[in-house]
Amino acid sequence: MRRSPLFSGVIYLLLGILFTYFAVQNVRDDGWGFFTYMLVFLATLDFGSGLRMIMIHFKIKKQINNKK
Structure with missing residues (x-):
């Protein structure tokens, strides 16, 4: 099972x-x-990685919503 970028962030x-x-x-x-x-x-490093992962989550979510 894969973790979502939001959870990792x-x-x-x-x-x-x-x-x-x-x-x-x-x-x-x-x-x-x-x-x-x-x-x-x-x-x-952890703050930077966390913010990057949360931003990736929202970019993926935006791309999925734009395809619909």
Whole structure:
């Protein structure tokens, strides 16, 4: 069974929020270090992927509706 791009996009956005939360907590506890930068980088990738997947979902939906 294939997942829809919308579902994948939401999962990526949730992971981005989770990584952002962990990065904020890490800055509060230990300051800016390598691990914090890695968490911010992962959050950025997840937010970008999530937004791209959601946009793909709506493009596919629009193309299907235009064919009808």
